[in-house]
Amino acid sequence: MEGSPDVPRYRTLANELAAAISNGAYGAATKLPSEAALAKQYGVSRGTVRQAMAQLRARGTITSRRGTRRLILDTAPSQGFLDLISFTRWAHSVGEAPGARTITVERRAATPAELEQLRLSADAEVYFVVRLRTLGRQPVMLERTTYPIEIGETIAGLNDDARSHVDPLVSAGVVFTDTDHVIDAVAANSTDARILGCETGSGLLRERRRSTDPIGVPILASEDRFLPGVVTFSVHNSAGLTPLARRRA
């Protein structure tokens, strides 16, 4: 059996250990067995155990310190990578019913800002899609997404209220590897207010994001504006591994 198709051992090991932890296989113990013990138990080298530990540490599941066994932190359910890019997948993962209403779809020349964000050559065109996103029929977010033409054509061919735009891209072979997120607060403009049903000037949570493929080529750039009280963004960072930055607006 097994027949591991391609996934490296350290990843399966990390998942096995994560499962063992949440299944309570280590009981109420707050500490993991030593690296040497795990290496022997699972029949791998200590290096592989350490790679798996790095995974768990990055997920915020454990901490580590020289001289002591690794400590198990409270079970922090982490999320999948695509949940951060796809509103639809995220909504399902938290047990809500996502919806979408397409406001506009345009094909037009890219603005200078878009040229830079998507790293396009001058006078390139883009698809620009505006959608109102809902949870259980309640408006919660206004999404303005810009796609390069090649990507956008896949999107433009979709049914108006097709819920996820990310899934069709993934099915079409587009690989999402990295995403940069910038989060701040802005005042609703009149368009935001009309579509979201809030007051002009009221505070919205804004997420701007840009996803790239393995070579670093941009796949999409989006500006999402959430009504307050709908979502929070949480980040875990450790000394020496700091994916989060605070910048001057």
Place this chain on the structure above:
Amino acid sequence: MEGSPDVPRYRTLANELAAAISNGAYGAATKLPSEAALAKQYGVSRGTVRQAMAQLRARGTITSRRGTRRLILDTAPSQGFLDLISFTRWAHSVGEAPGARTITVERRAATPAELEQLRLSADAEVYFVVRLRTLGRQPVMLERTTYPIEIGETIAGLNDDARSHVDPLVSAGVVFTDTDHVIDAVAANSTDARILGCETGSGLLRERRRSTDPIGVPILASEDRFLPGVVTFSVHNSAGLTPLARRRA
């Protein structure tokens, strides 16, 4: 010379490579030399080069793919770990003049929420400090921080407008290892409005954070409310390494 006090080789190597990249030592080249070449050039093993590369990748400086040289991304100035915890350090790093005005300092019994956040035993006391933070005399953020008693005593002994509260803790031997951040938007209450000088009900960017030491013991929990347009939070995440999560508020 050198006399590296304690910092591991792979870290200094990562910094050397980062410096070489931003100094333009690789010219306009978009690719890094191969791991083998770097190992030879710097006189270390390939494993150490890979550890350094992992650092750079975590900072968003480079990408990698099997079969190709690593790609240098646009110079993304990353930030130090403490810049995320210390408003003062952050302000200096972006060339602004930080200030603080202490509003209140209390020693009191912890609320149930605080007991949980700081993992204190029942009927423990805490220090609760409220400060208005400024940039160049402009109010920008209201900070409400809760400290366990042992930590808070260091803080309470400080001069009223001592600017950084984190630096004295670090000097006192407190080690910050991990921080969780939760970011969303809230409406200003009357207290926020009065102190920050905005209107009640207007939108604020809220950051709640909790820092822990190497063993996972909480050092402080804080709720910071920023006026819009002052800061943005940016996160970089890669497939397989997802420190960011979006949650239902």
Place this chain on the structure above:
DNA sequence: AAGTGGTCTAGACCACGTG
């Protein structure tokens, strides 16, 4: 003093991308 994780080495094989 013993055990632990942190670091580093030297070598190996493989999957992938490019020429």
Place this chain on the structure above:
DNA sequence: ACGTGGTCTAGACCACTTA
């Protein structure tokens, strides 16, 4: 076919914690 990064091994030494 070749070079690249991805994975894995086996062993070593060190810094630190705990007893």
